[in-house]
Amino acid sequence: MSRTMTGARMVIEALRDQGVDTVFGYPGGAVLPIYDEIFQQNDIKHILVRHEQGAVHMAEGYARSTGKPGVVLVTSGPGATNAVTGLTDALLDSIPLVVLSGQVPTFLIGTDGFQEADTVGITRPCTKHNWLVKETDDLSATIHKAFHVATSGRPGPVLVDIPKDVQFATGEYVGPKQIDTPSYQPAKKGDLEAITRLVELMEKAERPILYTGGGVINSGPAAAQLLRELADATGFPLTSTLMGLGAYPASGKNWIGMLGMHGLYEANMAMHDCDLMIAVGARFDDRITGRVKDFSPGSVKVQIDIDSSSINKVIHVDLPIVGDVGHVLEDMLKIWKARGRKTNAEGVRKWWTQIEQWKAVKCLTYRNSDKVIKPQHALERLQALTAHRKDRYITTEVGQHQMWAAQFLHFEDPNRWMTSGGLGTMGYGLPASIGVQVAHPEALVVNVAGEASWLMNMQEMGTAVQFRAPVKQFILNNERLGMVRQWQQLLHGERYSQSWSESLPDFVKLAEAFGCKGRLVSDPAELDDAIQEMLDYDGPFILDVMVEKHENCFPMIPSGKPHNEMILGEASTEDAITGVGGALV
Amino acid sequence: MAALKIEKGASSHSAYDLRDPNAQTIESHTLAVLVDNEAGVLARVIGLFSGRGFNIDSLTVAEVDHLGHRSRITIVTRGTPAVIEQIKAQLGRIIPVHEVHDLTVEGPSVERELGLFKVSGKGDKRVEALRIAEIFRANVVDSTLESFVFEMTGTPEKLDAFAELMRPLGLSDLARTGVAALARGA
The missing domain is CATH 3.30.70.1150 (ACT-like. Chain A, domain 2)
Known part of the structure; x- marks a missing residue:
């Protein structure tokens, strides 16, 4: 059944038909007809943000914590350009988003009209796909296609640019089921012959490792379940990228921690020394590989990825399997079981002995203090005081605190950890936490932040207060751009160029100014009490944790070095490795 | 913690390995790309090459199926075998791209x-x-x-x-x- 209606009404109809319950947005001239329709309905909740970048990060938080696409509505020109950082962030982290932008009327396009920007041109390289809709009759089908593209295959952000006259004009609405099967149909099943070869490798491997990434989370809860079954049944050690944390539980017996530049010693050493590497939905990012030519020199590499362009992009793999992680894992398990559940038990046992020796290095050791709060300690206390909450969601900003959060917080389930991995967007965490909270109103949502990142989108505290999103802002305040300072110390002769935060606001007063609550804590003895107050408070809360200003984040693979040349923290270097200049060979 | 000793000019100083780890012979390949003839499709293809630092030696494009609105883009490009593979995979990822053929390797x-x-x-x-x-x-x-x-x-x-x-x-x-x-x- 097709119905005649205005383009603006079609937008609402299409969102409703796609099952959208929440839109993050900001009105403006070129989207007024759509906002008029929003006013006249109650099915779709609109979250009014304070800046369009915040809207996109909120939608990312919503999407990553629910598995559903996030939806954003912005106006033309600056509304669309402000969304660009969020779109790029979502593209690099493969987050499904549908961004609807207003555009000047079709007859003004190209005249440098007021608030005109070439939105499809600007967003072409930072979306999976985008559309400029010139006819109202095409609008509903285009929006349905947009949802299909955003959520199929490797997910990503899409944008639909809608000129104002297209919103005013009337046309025929078509529902999601009425549109032609879109030509974009990425294959889901992996090649069974290749999967069988992988199983053969698994049966023989002496030093296997499962290297898992965000693809497992994007594939859905079933994929995470299959991964757990596979790891537990084979006994293979499992490491994960920053993006994949939670797919396998941190309490699981095969978990050896996160890998990469600030990953765990045992994880990186195991990656370097393994003889079979099975990459599951992970893409060999440069923060993972270190120096490419020395990356895991002795291993057979297998990569399971839904995106064929991820294969052989950085690291040559011996056996690529293109397909959805969930489907491939299912077939893998089926074939492995049918062939008698074989592994090289003796080899794997020896391998674990080696891994246990690496674990004994205790690479996360740090020197605690009773005078000043160490950031690692603050996170250990946050972990201890929140671990019982099954509904705990963590977002982060970008920098040292992000890496410490990944090291010291433990995730038992997928979709509980939202961080800007690929793009490294400072200012991501606060809006993302609001997006998560909107999707899970009763849950505990904590944004682990640095003071500098947090300031980048602090205006969104207004959104949190307005929509009663009780997000907890856990700011590790070292009055420094900590990661920049760390690199300057280690790599740039301790010349601390522009890496300190001066004239910082009083975060407690800032919280009060926004109409929520804040507390400053600097005494380690008061830390637990302060964290508990934050957790117990019924509303948004800013906890300003004054931490050690010059703490460095270790372990660290200095850029351009291989995995087995990572440097450990001072404490663990002295205790366990007996000082080799801090650099392991 | 003492500063790391890194020689001046070493690319390990950067977050990225600035040298090409797979420096191999440069090959010329002719690719035929079949696309939906929709607005912006050529910009998507060209933008991919410029955005990812690939080369275009020659480019031709015209609609070859007026009823189906399909265009054929013929691209002559250069790169190491790994780069050529990556170019084809990236082209295949573009939503309106239906087929990518490497005429240089798919027979005469x-x-x-x-x-x-x-x-x-x-x-x-x-x-x-x-x-x-x-x-x-x-x-x-x-x-x-x-x-x-x-x-x-x-x-x-x-x-x-x-x-x-x-x-x-x-x-x-x-x-x-x-x-x-x-x-x-x-």
Whole structure:
């Protein structure tokens, strides 16, 4: 059944038909007809943000914590350009988003009209796909296609640019089921012959490792379940990228921690020394590989990825399997079981002995203090005081605190950890936490932040207060751009160029100014009490944790070095490795 | 913690390995890309090449199926085998791209290009230009008392050779279409 209606009404109809319950947005001239329709309905909740970048990060938080696409509505020109950082962030982290932008009327396009920007041109390289809709009759089908593209295959952000006259004009609405099967149909099943070869490798491997990434989370809860079954049944050690944390539980017996530049010693050493590497939905990012030519020199590499362009992009793999992680894992398990559940038990046992020796290095050791709060300690206390909450969601900003959060917080389930991995967007965490909270109103949502990142989108505290999103802002305040300072110390002769935060606001007063609550804590003895107050408070809360200003984040693979040349923290270097200049060979 | 000792100029100083780890021979490949002829599709393809630092030596595009609104883009590109593989995978990722064919590896193919050559001159040079054009089977498509415009279709190498010969004879303007290519056989 097709119905005649205005383009603006079609937008609402299409969102409703796609099952959208929440839109993050900001009105403006070129989207007024759509906002008029929003006013006249109650099915779709609109979250009014304070800046369009915040809207996109909120939608990312919503999407990553629910598995559903996030939806954003912005106006033309600056509304669309402000969304660009969020779109790029979502593209690099493969987050499904549908961004609807207003555009000047079709007859003004190209005249440098007021608030005109070439939105499809600007967003072409930072979306999976985008559309400029010139006819109202095409609008509903285009929006349905947009949802299909955003959520199929490797997910990503899409944008639909809608000129104002297209919103005013009337046309025929078509529902999601009425549109032609879109030509974009990425294959889901992996090649069974290749999967069988992988199983053969698994049966023989002496030093296997499962290297898992965000693809497992994007594939859905079933994929995470299959991964757990596979790891537990084979006994293979499992490491994960920053993006994949939670797919396998941190309490699981095969978990050896996160890998990469600030990953765990045992994880990186195991990656370097393994003889079979099975990459599951992970893409060999440069923060993972270190120096490419020395990356895991002795291993057979297998990569399971839904995106064929991820294969052989950085690291040559011996056996690529293109397909959805969930489907491939299912077939893998089926074939492995049918062939008698074989592994090289003796080899794997020896391998674990080696891994246990690496674990004994205790690479996360740090020197605690009773005078000043160490950031690692603050996170250990946050972990201890929140671990019982099954509904705990963590977002982060970008920098040292992000890496410490990944090291010291433990995730038992997928979709509980939202961080800007690929793009490294400072200012991501606060809006993302609001997006998560909107999707899970009763849950505990904590944004682990640095003071500098947090300031980048602090205006969104207004959104949190307005929509009663009780997000907890856990700011590790070292009055420094900590990661920049760390690199300057280690790599740039301790010349601390522009890496300190001066004239910082009083975060407690800032919280009060926004109409929520804040507390400053600097005494380690008061830390637990302060964290508990934050957790117990019924509303948004800013906890300003004054931490050690010059703490460095270790372990660290200095850029351009291989995995087995990572440097450990001072404490663990002295205790366990007996000082080799801090650099392991 | 002491500062790390890193030699000046070492690329390990950067977050990225600045040297090409797979430095291999550079190959030239001809790709045929079948796309939906929709707004912006050419920009998507070209943007991919510029955005990811790939090369384009030649590019031709035209709608080849008016009913189905399909266009064929023929691209001649250069790179190491790994880069060529990456280019094809990235092209395949673009939503309106239906097929990517590497004519260089998918068996024998024919490649043709059309060129228009304006040769200005008088006397012996003019006669010589006409004689060589006959040898190359170029057609005269415009003629004045002081100039010819020759049209020639052939491989890019043949066009190069003709242009070289015409240069001393008064080649004053040259337009080339870029390569169009098809696989041989049924």
